[in-house]
Amino acid sequence: MSSPIRVGVVGAGFFGTMIASACAGHDSFDVVAVADPVADASQRLAEAHSARAYVSFTELVDDDTVDLVVVATPNHLHAEPAVAALLAGKHVFVEKPLGIDEDSVGSILAAARGARGRLIVGHVMRSFPGVRRMVAQARRGDLGEIIEAAGARRRVVHLPDDPGDWWKLDRRRSGGELLHEIHELDLVVWALGEPSEVLSMTGAPLAHGEHMVDSDIVTELRTPSGALGRHSVSTSAHRAEWWFRISGTEASVEADFRAGTVTRYEDGLIAEVTGVFDLPASDESLRESAETAQSYNTGGPGPLWMRTAVACELDEVAAAVRGTSTTLTEHPATAALVAIRANTLAAEAAR
Ligand SMILES: NC(=O)c1ccc[n+]([C@@H]2O[C@H](COP(=O)([O-])OP(=O)(O)OC[C@H]3O[C@@H](n4cnc5c(N)ncnc54)[C@H](O)[C@@H]3O)[C@@H](O)[C@H]2O)c1
Incomplete structure (x- = not known):
């Protein structure tokens, strides 16, 4: 060893x-x-x-x-x-x-x-075993020609009563919600590659006053092949959603993180259901976390699913350092650059 x-x-x-x-x-x-x-x-x-x-x-x-x-x-x-x-x-x-x-x-x-x-x-969600399988299927051609990748993280975020001068609530230091919670947008660009067009809009009133200016933001991407990317993030959605999907001409695969499942659909019918982590206790922990309103992390050991996710990520980090995996090294900056561009476009659209 x-x-x-x-x-x-x-x-x-x-x-x-x-x-x-x-x-x-x-x-x-x-x-x-x-x-x-x-x-x-x-x-x-x-x-x-x-x-x-x-x-x-x-x-x-x-x-x-x-x-x-x-x-x-x-x-x-x-x-x-x-x-x-x-x-x-x-x-x-x-x-x-x-x-x-x-x-x-x-x-x-x-x-x-x-x-x-x-x-x-x-980009820790790239290391979730179920997500890796989805992207591998897309790359192998198991979904046919790729038409769309989409993702959403929409929920109510509760802020602490007295947040003080906390960087996570200051857009100038966090980059705002789209950058801070970049995970699903990253999965979309990881699945699709570099976009040739980016569109973005924000429409909701401020949910958290001066802290979160982009409480609801929608981004659409187009790639040179014509595949579309769709992404949506919200800090004030009472109907919570947390998912990632890749659709091709033959099948769609969708990770529902609130359910802890990855489902393959063919002709509108469920063809297969597997877990996000393939570990029942971690998939259950994901379900439990998704049931409650969210808050930004402050400390403590974090829920089991997050610890499982970081352990999976470290497998990829070790493999990247040893030159045997590119899961966390390919497109290192694309999601951040798309989110930065989307923030600018959304701010312009809101004016
Ligand atoms: N992948 C994930 O799911 C996930 C989850 C939480 C946080 N994060 C990311 O991890 C990073 C840290 O977040 P956090 O929740 O630990 O924040 P935090 O505020 O708890 O910790 C940040 C630490 O950095 C220290 N620090 C500030 N300036 C420094 C400097 N110049 N050199 C060294 N240390 C410095 C602070 O004193 C503090 O201890 C952020 O980028 C955040 O987005 C990722």
């Missing part, structure tokens, strides 16, 4: 902690360093993994024992550590969204070009 990939985690908050815990439970990884400007946070997470604690990401990037830098900082702070780590020859795993504006995304892509390490983006 090859030696473990030595991980440095930049950002010791909710998700940095979750990734570090998942690495600790995975044979391919060893957490050796943590960096966070909040010294207590860095120290706490480092101690939990017998790792070195830094307050600056530059110290972590300079640490020769680190092979893979995980960037789990707030969305607007991904570029600096990611670029520094790529220039230092490290493999880099950047949490989604890759960046929230064209400059930050462009700087990461420029650093990745010709870099020794790989750029891996945390």
